[in-house]
Amino acid sequence: xxxxxxxxLAVLAYGGGAAxxxxxxxxxxxxxSCPGAExxxxxxxxxxxxxxxxxxxxxxxxxxxxxxxxxxxxxDLSPERSVATALVAxxxxxxxxxxxxxxxxxxxxxxxRQWGGWTMDDYGQHDVPAAVAYVxxxxxxxxxxxxxxxxxxxxxxxxxxxxPGAQEKLYxxxxxxxxxxxxxxxxxxxxxxxxxxxxxxxxPTDQLAKIQAAMGLRSNPINALVDAALLNDVAPELRPMxxxxxxxxxxxxxxxxxxxxxxxxxxxxxxxxxxYRGPLAQVTVPTLVIAGRADQIAPVDRVMAxxxxxxxxxxxLVIAGRATGFAVDYGHLDLTLGDHAATEIFPLIAxxxxx
Amino acid sequence: MGMLLASLGAVAFAAxxxxxxxxxxxxxxRRPALVVVTPGVSPAAYDVWVAAIEDAxxxxxxxxFPGVTWTVDxxxxxxxxxxxxxAKGREAPVVAAHGYAGVLVLLAPIEPAALAxxxxxxxxxxxxxxxQPPPGDATLGLPWAPELLGPLAVEPTSGELGRAYAAWAVxxxxxxxxxxxxxxVASGIDPVAPPEVVRLPSQSWPDRRWMxxxxxxxxxxxxxxxELLSDPALAAExxxxxxxx
Numbered sequence: 231x232x233x234x235x236x237x238x239l240a241v242l243a244y245g246g247g248a249a250x251x252x253x254x255x256x257x258x259x260x261x262x263s264c265p266g267a268e269x270x271x272x273x274x275x276x277x278x279x280x281x282x283x284x285x286x287x288x289x290x291x292x293x294x295x296x297x298x299x300x301x302x303x304x305x306d307l308s309p310e311r312s313v314a315t316a317l318v319a320x321x322x323x324x325x326x327x328x329x330x331x332x333x334x335x336x337x338x339x340x341x342x343r344q345w346g347g348w349t350m351d352d353y354g355q356h357d358v359p360a361a362v363a364y365v366x367x368x369x370x371x372x373x374x375x376x377x378x379x380x381x382x383x384x385x386x387x388x389x390x391x392x393x394p395g396a397q398e399k400l401y402x403x404x405x406x407x408x409x410x411x412x413x414x415x416x417x418x419x420x421x422x423x424x425x426x427x428x429x430x431x432x433x434p435t436d437q438l439a440k441i442q443a444a445m446g447l448r449s450n451p452i453n454a455l456v457d458a459a460l461l462n463d464v465a466p467e468l469r470p471m472x473x474x475x476x477x478x479x480x481x482x483x484x485x486x487x488x489x490x491x492x493x494x495x496x497x498x499x500x501x502x503x504x505x506y507r508g509p510l511a512q513v514t515v516p517t518l519v520i521a522g523r524a525d526q527i528a529p530v531d532r533v534m535a536x537x538x539x540x541x542x543x544x545x546x547l548v549i550a551g552r553a554t555g556f557a558v559d560y561g562h563l564d565l566t567l568g569d570h571a572a573t574e575i576f577p578l579i580a581x582x583x584x585x
Numbered sequence: 586m587g588m589l590l591a592s593l594g595a596v597a598f599a600a601x602x603x604x605x606x607x608x609x610x611x612x613x614x615r616r617p618a619l620v621v622v623t624p625g626v627s628p629a630a631y632d633v634w635v636a637a638i639e640d641a642x643x644x645x646x647x648x649x650f651p652g653v654t655w656t657v658d659x660x661x662x663x664x665x666x667x668x669x670x671x672a673k674g675r676e677a678p679v680v681a682a683h684g685y686a687g688v689l690v691l692l693a694p695i696e697p698a699a700l701a702x703x704x705x706x707x708x709x710x711x712x713x714x715x716x717q718p719p720p721g722d723a724t725l726g727l728p729w730a731p732e733l734l735g736p737l738a739v740e741p742t743s744g745e746l747g748r749a750y751a752a753w754a755v756x757x758x759x760x761x762x763x764x765x766x767x768x769x770v771a772s773g774i775d776p777v778a779p780p781e782v783v784r785l786p787s788q789s790w791p792d793r794r795w796m797x798x799x800x801x802x803x804x805x806x807x808x809x810x811x812e813l814l815s816d817p818a819l820a821a822e823x824x825x826x827x828x829x830x
Contacts, residue, residue, distance in 0.1 A: 413788065414784055414788070414795045416797050416801035416802060417801070417802055417803045418800060418801045418802070418803055419801065421803070454805075455800075455805055458800055458805055458807075459800050523773065523774060523779070524773060524774050524807065525773070526773070526799065526800045526801055529773050529780055529797075529801065530773070530779060530780065530781050531779070531780040531781035531784050531785055534711060534781050534785070537711075547711055547712055548712070549711070549712050551774075551776070552732075552733055552776070553714045553715055553729075553733055553776030554712055554713070554714055554715065555715060559774055
């Protein structure tokens, strides 16, 4: 086995070892990047708490959802790297969501820690409906746009395709780096999803991110590997702050559901009975799918399944890479907070919402 | 490689003439492995592959397409001629190709014992890509901006082939899936043949192994198109696949 492969396996072991620690994850520093944002805690139908971060704007509401092991800050890292700022300027009213157990919804409204015990299905069938209902009630509007990164896009598919009446509430669906195809599993994914067998309630990826942040700009193989897996176009001096701000724990339920997806070859429900690509064919909401050319978490060939599965007549696939006219080959996090996201990705999102 | 081409016997065909060379030692008792060079790419770019194939215990042969008068049809015929020549009186050859040469191999009526296609587009690109089809009778290299391909030694070829390559970003000619065991390899940052035009179109092939180069394949190196030819570890994996019984 090559030294590089040993190094990758070392990262997995490092992650796995830390996952067994008893460290208590802490909320990310600073709830908002921008002044004027309002935080709302909302109860879901099944008793969980989610958080919404409202950046008031004049225009149609947009719900913006983070990915796995992350929180709303991945879409709102700083005023210059904020889809919220961009959408307010473009004439929209953005609401950024923290799913249960993430960001400012790490604890519930009574301050009790929300400790896993749920799946990705719960996000799509409870958290997103609660967020949509709350925003529509607050704004008095009858439709909302949906933008999800990675897992955020995947649960958008769950919501749009399985929750009764969901489609009627959406005027646009945007999935950014959201894989639905898990066939031909790649070795790294298979290895990482092996953690699913350990039945962990929570994988403290936020603690790992803090370690990554603490390494700062010091170059070492693990630091470089984590960077290479996640991004390709974020200024090095920003990365420590980024890792601290955007990371939240991963739950065992998420991991097990992804393990089932790898086993079934597609994004399936927690029981492995429904491949969401099937019901997605009934979704007619105009859909934009964005994939990053250098995305190591959700590569283009896996994200494309969102585009091919969705039933919408109005749909578009964008591959963000140099060969398609972008400044860089986008990695997974570059799509939401990379150096070129504000000039190349956010305008695509605003344009699609404006249709 | 230039030395090898010059020093070893070559078999000539009707014009336009491909050149078939026993690249390396003569190993008549070993299974032959035919390396098909992409017209427009320098044969020297294949040195690492040839060395790995010989190290794996195969007898490496290489077919090249010198000159600037090639069409898709004549190049495909050249592949068939070379394969037939190498196979004569021996075990069925295995075949390896990089990039567009892989399409020529798929179009050729040959039955290799095993097939390795590395960075070969097997279906159309799902979105418009910025290829640069050449306007004239001759061109140098491939119809892409060199900075997108990474290090890749190139040479002149026909403008007609260059335009065919560019057109293959939109539509790949109909080909029959290989009946032999096959290895398909792609890198996420290869604009010529990214995984979506390699993995997905080959999913129905009967005995196909998929390999993604890079982090997801447990190797932190991301290889652009040119480096798929020059990476020794990848070359060893390809050779091992071809050598396997």
